[in-house]
Amino acid sequence: MSSTPLLLPTTRVLSLHDIAVDLDGHPALRGVDAEVHAGRLLAVVGANGSGKSTLLAVAAGLASPDRGTVERRAGIRVALVPQSTPLAPHLPLSVTDIVTMGTWGRLGAWRPSRRSDRDLVRDAIATVGLTDLARRQIGTLSGGQRQRALLAQALVQRADLVLLDEPMAGLDSHSRAVIAATIAHLTATGSGVVAVTHDVSEFTAVDDVLELQDGRVLRRS
Template sequence: MSSSALLPTTRVLSLRDVAVDHDGHRALRGVDLDAHAGRLVVVSGPNGSGKSTLLSVAAGLLVPRHGSVEVRRGARVALVPQSTPLPPHLPLTVADIVAMGTWARLGAWRPARKTDRALVAEAIAGVGLTDLTRRPIGTLSGGQRQRALLAQALVQRADLVLLDEPMAALDARSRAIIADAVDQLTATGAAVVAVTHDPGEFRRIDQRVELEDGRVVVSRAGA
C-alpha cells in the first residue's frame, strides 16, 4: 500500500479514549483523535500537555493504559522526531539518510533501482538540499537535518506521517521549506499529524486539536 492508493475519506489513524501513564504521571486522559488520508491534523498545547506522548502512542512506541489505537492495516508509518545534534563525522550523507526511505520497499541491503534513485534526488531537491547531497548529515544545521528527514518520509511514501515540532527553533527559510514539504505530503495522500507550539507555522490545517493537561480541550476543523 502507498499513500497514493488511499481516498481522502480514508481514516488512517484512530485513537479512542486513550489514557497513558508516562514518567510517573497521567500524560493523556481520554483522548480521541482521527487522521485521514490527504489531511493535516495539527496538535498544539503548552509544554507537558501530552503532545509528544500522543505521537509516541500513534507510532506504537507507547502502549496506552486503556483505550484503543488503530492504524489502517498495511499502512506505512513515518515518525520524524525533533532535530537533534549529531556527531559531525557520522558516516552518513544527506543522500544516505533520504535513501533509507526506500528500505521499507527494497530492504536495507538491496541495491536501489534507477527509479528509486530518481525519487531520492527529487525529494532532496524538493527540500532544497541538492547542493548538500553528499554532505555528512552531522555537519548540517538543525533546519537542514529536519528537511532531510522530511525528504526521507517523502521517499518512504508513508501513509501516516507523524511530525514532532518540525519547525522548532528553525530559521524562516527552513520553516517555509518544511511547510511546503508538509503540503506535498498531504497532496500525495498521506495523513499527517504534526505537533507544534505555533499552528500558524502551517499554511493549511484540516483539523486542529489543542491539548491541556493530557486532555483535548479544542478539536475543530480548519484553523
C-alpha cells in the same frame, strides 16, 4: 515527486479512542480521542507537558496506552520524523544516505537500490531544497537542513501516515517555509499528517486542530 494520491481523502488512516497513558504515576493522557484522514493535516497543540509527544508516540506505536484503542488502517506505511538533534560532524553518512534509508522498508537494509528508488531519493532531496548538499555529511549541516533531510526520508517512504514532532522548532525562516511547503505536498499526495506544534500558523494550511491541556482534549476544530 509523484502527485498521485496514495489513498482517497476520506480514508481514515488512524483512530485513537479513549487513550489514557500514565508515565511514572503521572497521567500523561486522559481519555483522548483523535482521527487522522488521508490528505489532511492534524495539528496537535498545547503547552509543554500537555501530552503532545506522548500522543505522537502512541500514534507511532512506540508507546502502548494503559487504556483505549489504537486502530490503524491495515497495510498502511507510517513515517515518524523526530525533532532535529545534533549529530557528530564525523558521522559518515551523507544527505543522500539518510534519505535512501527511507527506501529500506521496501528493499531491505543495505541492498542495492533500483533506478526508480534512486530517482525518488533525488526528487525528495530536491523537494526539500538540498540538491547542492546531497553529498554533504549529515552531521555538518545546520539544524534546519538536517530536519529537511529527515523530512525527505519520509517522502521516499511514501507513507500513508506521517508523524512530525515539532518540525519547525528552532529553525530559520527559510527552513520553516520549505518544511511547510513539503507538508502541504504530503497532504496533496494523500498522506495523513499529524504535526505536534506550538503554533498552527507555521503551516500553509491546517485541516484539523487538537488542543491538549494536562493530558485532556481542551479543544478540537
